[in-house]
Amino acid sequence: MSQTVFAPWEDPNEKPLIQFKNVTKRFGDFVAIDNLTQDIFAKEFFALLGPSGCGKTTMMRMLAGFEAPTQGQIFIAGQDMAKIPPNKRAVNMMFQSYALFPHLSVWENIAFGLKREGKDKDAITARVEEMLRLTRLSKFAKRKPHQISGGQRQRVALARSLAKAPKLLLLDEPLGALDKKLRQDTQFELMDIQEKTGTTFVIVTHDQEEAMTVASRVAVMDEGQIIQVATPAQIYEAPNSVYVADFIGDVNIISGRAKPNGEKVATQWAEGQPDIIGTTATKFDAGQEIHFAIRPEKVAISTEEPQDAANKVQGKVLDIAYLGNISTYHVELPTGHVIKAQTANTRRLSRRQITWEDPVWISWTDTAGVLLER
Amino acid sequence: MKRFSWFNATSLTLGFAFLYVPMIILVVYSFNASKLVTVWAGFSTQWYGELIRNEEFLNAAWVTIKVAVMSSTIATVLGTMAAYVLVRAGRFNGRTLFSGMIYAPLVMPEVITGLSLLLLFIGIGLDRGVLTIVLAHTTFSMCYVSVVVSSRLVSFDKSLEEAALDLGCSPFEAFRLVTLPIIAPAVISGWLLAFTLSLDDLVIASFTTGPSATTLPIKIFSAVRLGVSPEINALSTIMIAIVTVGVITASLITKQAAVRQARDERMAERPA
Numbered sequence: 001m002s003q004t005v006f007a008p009w010e011d012p013n014e015k016p017l018i019q020f021k022n023v024t025k026r027f028g029d030f031v032a033i034d035n036l037t038q039d040i041f042a043k044e045f046f047a048l049l050g051p052s053g054c055g056k057t058t059m060m061r062m063l064a065g066f067e068a069p070t071q072g073q074i075f076i077a078g079q080d081m082a083k084i085p086p087n088k089r090a091v092n093m094m095f096q097s098y099a100l101f102p103h104l105s106v107w108e109n110i111a112f113g114l115k116r117e118g119k120d121k122d123a124i125t126a127r128v129e130e131m132l133r134l135t136r137l138s139k140f141a142k143r144k145p146h147q148i149s150g151g152q153r154q155r156v157a158l159a160r161s162l163a164k165a166p167k168l169l170l171l172d173e174p175l176g177a178l179d180k181k182l183r184q185d186t187q188f189e190l191m192d193i194q195e196k197t198g199t200t201f202v203i204v205t206h207d208q209e210e211a212m213t214v215a216s217r218v219a220v221m222d223e224g225q226i227i228q229v230a231t232p233a234q235i236y237e238a239p240n241s242v243y244v245a246d247f248i249g250d251v252n253i254i255s256g257r258a259k260p261n262g263e264k265v266a267t268q269w270a271e272g273q274p275d276i277i278g279t280t281a282t283k284f285d286a287g288q289e290i291h292f293a294i295r296p297e298k299v300a301i302s303t304e305e306p307q308d309a310a311n312k313v314q315g316k317v318l319d320i321a322y323l324g325n326i327s328t329y330h331v332e333l334p335t336g337h338v339i340k341a342q343t344a345n346t347r348r349l350s351r352r353q354i355t356w357e358d359p360v361w362i363s364w365t366d367t368a369g370v371l372l373e374r
Numbered sequence: 375m376k377r378f379s380w381f382n383a384t385s386l387t388l389g390f391a392f393l394y395v396p397m398i399i400l401v402v403y404s405f406n407a408s409k410l411v412t413v414w415a416g417f418s419t420q421w422y423g424e425l426i427r428n429e430e431f432l433n434a435a436w437v438t439i440k441v442a443v444m445s446s447t448i449a450t451v452l453g454t455m456a457a458y459v460l461v462r463a464g465r466f467n468g469r470t471l472f473s474g475m476i477y478a479p480l481v482m483p484e485v486i487t488g489l490s491l492l493l494l495f496i497g498i499g500l501d502r503g504v505l506t507i508v509l510a511h512t513t514f515s516m517c518y519v520s521v522v523v524s525s526r527l528v529s530f531d532k533s534l535e536e537a538a539l540d541l542g543c544s545p546f547e548a549f550r551l552v553t554l555p556i557i558a559p560a561v562i563s564g565w566l567l568a569f570t571l572s573l574d575d576l577v578i579a580s581f582t583t584g585p586s587a588t589t590l591p592i593k594i595f596s597a598v599r600l601g602v603s604p605e606i607n608a609l610s611t612i613m614i615a616i617v618t619v620g621v622i623t624a625s626l627i628t629k630q631a632a633v634r635q636a637r638d639e640r641m642a643e644r645p646a
Contacts (some may be wrong), residue, residue: 066536086539099537103555112551113541164541 006216007231008041015078017042017168017200018063023072025058025224032058034224035072042167045194045201047211049247050221056204059221060170063202064093077167087116092166096173098157100145106156107132107141113164131159134193151182158190162197171203175210187213208248212236220244236295241374245293250328252299252339254292258284258371265371267292270335277310280371294369296342301329302361303354309363315339317358329354331362397614404607411602421608431609434593438573441504441589445511446568452512453519453568454561458549460520461527479517487514488581495582502584510582511575515568522567526560559631563624570620574613 008014016039025033032055040046048056061067062074065086074081076091092113100109110131114124132138135155140148145156154174161169174190175183191214194201205211211218212232219229220243228240239245242253254276256269265284266275269292276292284290306312318338319330322345329341341362354360404422408415425431460473479487491510495502530553538548554561576591583592590613594606 064536064540066539086536087542087544091540093537093540095533095537097531097533099531099533101534101537101552101556112538116542116547160537160541 006043008044009039009217014041016040017044017077018202019073019075020059021073021075023062023069023074025055025062025067026070031224033062033069036224036226038219038226038229040200040202042200043198045191045203045214045216047215047218048202048204048221049208049211049218050206051247052206054221055224056206056221057172060093060172060202060204063168064091064170065089090164090167091170092161092164092168093170093172094157094161094174096176098145098153100153100156100160102145105142105144106137106148109145109156110160110163112160117164127163131163134162134196135159151178151186154178154186158193162193162199165197166199168200168202171201173205174203175205175207183210184213190214212248218248220247222247238370239293239372242291242293242372243374245370245372250296250340250342252294252296254294254337254339256290256292258286258288258290260284260286264366265290267371270333270337273313273333273335274311276369277366278369278371279367282371282373284371284373288373291372291374292369293372294364296328296340297326298364298368299339299341300363301331301341301343301354302363303358305361306363310366312361312363313339314359314361317354317356317360320354320356329360331360400607401611401614404604404611406604406607409604411604411607421604425605425608425612428605431590431593431605434588434590437504437587438590441507441511441579441587442569442572445508445572446515446565448508448512449516449519449568450561450565453516453564454523454557456516457520457524457527458553461524461530462532476517476520479514480521482514484514484575484577485581488578491578492581502582503586506582506584507579507587507589510578511568511572514575514578515571518567518571519561519564522564523557523560526557530557559627562627566620566624570617573617573620 018038018040020036020038023033023036024031034055036055036059048059050056058067062069063076063081065081065084068082076089081089101112104112107128110128111124114127119127128141129138132141135158137152137155137159140152140156145153148156158174171190175186178186187210190201194214201214203211203214212235215232217229218232218235219226220235221227222243228235228244230238235244235248239248245251246253254267254269256267256276259266259268259275260283263279264277265280266277267290268275278292300306300309305314313333315331315333317329318332321328321330324345326342326344329343331339331341333339339362403411403414405417405419406414407418407420456476460469460476463469488510491506491513492502495506495509500506534552534556535548538552539545543551574591575589576595579589580592580595583589590609594609597603597606
């Protein structure tokens, strides 16, 4: 089955659903959002990712209408939201604490928003039943929120926020309170529901794995600014800065001086060591400070000297982290750098041949890493 | 584990005796057949019968209940509003001053509250009667309500209100449909507290009352000056009963909510 790739952000004719235009938000002296401009398109699953205090929750609360920007404008479907209170927005939010109404049953919780719209009884009943089926909660309709488990509560919160069929659904750390196994199941469930309903989802999370799993695009934030917005694969494979590379997954960073050489750039990184050869689309000046970033799984490790590797260097094994499916070797180079190399454990543990203190070779191709300016 | 010792038993007995012997004597003598308060002459409920036929007492009782119901209701509305604003408004200039001013009447001597209210009512030319007592009682019981309600509101998850707004409620609807039902137990115990406070207030009532409105405590106080009659004992017993029921109900309402919550949470643990 051939499918066109979903990428409205690359289509110049596509109108964004949400537009942040030079938005700044200050709380007293603290700048939560710093002159931020960003478009989010309809039907996207957009993740705001960052450490706590980076402004991601503030962005979401401004979309919901609980906070107003200090400067700049926010548009939803072309409409300036400055004067629109939360109850007049076609936006619903799933709260981190779920915020289920404890005095109402599951059924009444889901019906709450529909009743406020003044719909007739049959329409409300039909919609609530539909939401209960979608979130597999039909059995629990009569229970109160504290009579169901955490995972079920989370689904009630989702059903309640989806019931009004909002243009935009905001999810604030929706899976934070669930244990890992349940969280993974729920992530796929969320994607499934997002696809079925065609709603635009904006999710706030500090869990990079979660953002990578569910999102069509990820925005990595730091100190009130978006550092990079891209698809999960681009963020991982082509981070635009050391911050992003370091925030998403595991990475080795080697700093040095650039020595451009035609298509390739060599990085001088230590006395007496061969330069690291890498490819890049960016132009670097000779002698400019650059950072070479490479993921551990792209670093090969061997006891024999590899023959046709573009980059190879010798070191000794400092530490081994055995994670079951993969092992991470920490290899100390003569220069003092510690490089992480990862291999999949396709063989049984007993057959593994590299152990602590072993002298090893690590190597990678010239396209395995990225070169970063900052 | 049982830790019985004569020391514990004695101090417990003395403590409770100190608290309750006077009241027990009063209750026991209300069932005395003799007209002399200090001489026991057998069990009888005749004083309760006479009490029912005593119009003055009945009138006073009616006035007291009217005052208590009205003042505690007004105090509950105002106290809840004050608590809501103080807890929700966040930090504004003079917040400490405002909350201090709400709680100050808690420690203000009743004589001073009563006197200042009296001066106010005279100053604005308000005829003293039921209305003035209601206003006075509202004034001092309101701060008790706001203390009870604000302690509940502090632990109230603000995102519940935001969720209500998010789902299309106006701020007032959010309060009526979400906040109020959840804090209802605190509001009810606040009301009961205000009710009992108003019921047994003597000092403030005697400052602010007029000839047309005599509350039960005032009536009892003036009757006792002419000598204690078994009738008064009977009346006091009834008042003790009402106050006890009120206080126990207030604490049961709070406790039951907690017990139900705990039971439901245990139920949630079980797989469905």
